[in-house]
Amino acid sequence: MLEWIADPGAWAALVTLTVMEVVLGIDNIVFISVLVSRLPAEQAKRARQIGLSLALIFRIVLLMFLTWLIGLTDPLFTVFGKAVSWRDVILAAGGLFLLYKAVHEIHAEIEHDPEAVTKASAGTAFAFVIFQVIIIDIVFSVDSIITAIGMAENIEIMVLAVIIAVAVMYVASGPVSHFITEHPTTKMLALAFLLLIGVALVADGMGFHIPRGYIYFAMAFAAGVEVVNVLASKKRKRRQVGLVTAEGSDRPMQETGQ
Known part of the structure; x- marks a missing residue:
């Protein structure tokens, strides 16, 4: 079961896969950091912990259903001669959600409407933030795991790489979130990043891959x-x-x- 430990190729695959998962997790860190920036400090920390825990759970669960996950890339229907799969639908929907969320947050930041901010923070509340984190976690998890398939043959290597990557994301999310909260211009930049990521996800869903x-x-x-x-x-x-x-x-x- 653990024969791969003595295999140098397996360790190379683990390092490569971990680095790739960390890089793909940047999107998730930015989104969670922006989303929790309106919450009180204590709730923001809990939201980050729950959000990244869910990211870990989703990725491991998806790895346990590799056959089903690979099936997400099978054609579902055709539009204008292009085959569309469930993966395309999930990525496009997630991209549109990111675009909506980024534009909404930018509008709130520029308008500086105290009443709107109060309503947003009162009726956000914690559960709504977590709900949004779950939605985007699913999108990023599907994209991350499908990209990872084929890089490692052993399921244990994939799970270990995901655990290490999420641990790195957790360590990085605190400073990133604090920095975004302390510097309003940085938050605006993070929202611009979300717009960029959203466009990339929509493009992927439509068959136009942006490296x-x-x-x-x-x-x-x-x-x-x-x-x-x-x-x-x-x-x-x-x-x-x-x-x-x-x-x-x-x-x-x-x-x-x-």
């Missing part, structure tokens, strides 16, 4: 620029505080001289 490398490079570049902006902003604030402090210390000296 994820391009998307993740754009996200990494934009995130790098935003980090530089945040650091520059902090430096300016420290300089302004230093100037105010210096001016305040000069005034008593001038008054004493007079």
Whole structure:
């Protein structure tokens, strides 16, 4: 059962599959971080824990039904000469949901309507946030596991890779969520990422595959620029505080001289 432990090829497959799962999990981290940013700190932490636990459960359950999962890629019906499978339908629906959610959140951020925010946080409540996390977890889990099939022959390697990847996602989700909450411009950037991911999922569902490398490079570049902006902003604030402090210390000296 554990013969693969002595196989170097199996370890190479585990490392490759784990890295791929972590990369594909970036989308999930961004979505969960944005979604829980409106919740109180304690509830946000619980929502992240529940959301990523569900992601782990969905992925493992899907791995146990590999035959059924592979069947999701079989043609379901044809539209304009193109075969459409359940996988296409799930990805397109998930992409549309991400587009709707991102546009809705951007509208709420720009309008700054206190009444709307209060209603959103009161009637979100925790269960509604978890419900949305479940929906997008299913979409990302299906995409992630179908992509992983064929990279490893052993189901144990796949399960172990998923567990390691979700553990990495959990560790990363806290700092990412905190950073997004603390910096409003970063939240807007994260929402732009969700728009980009939503378009990519809809395109995949329609048969137009956009290489994820391009998307993740754009996200990494934009995130790098935003980090530089945040650091520059902090430096300016420290300089302004230093100037105010210096001016305040000069005034008593001038008054004493007079």
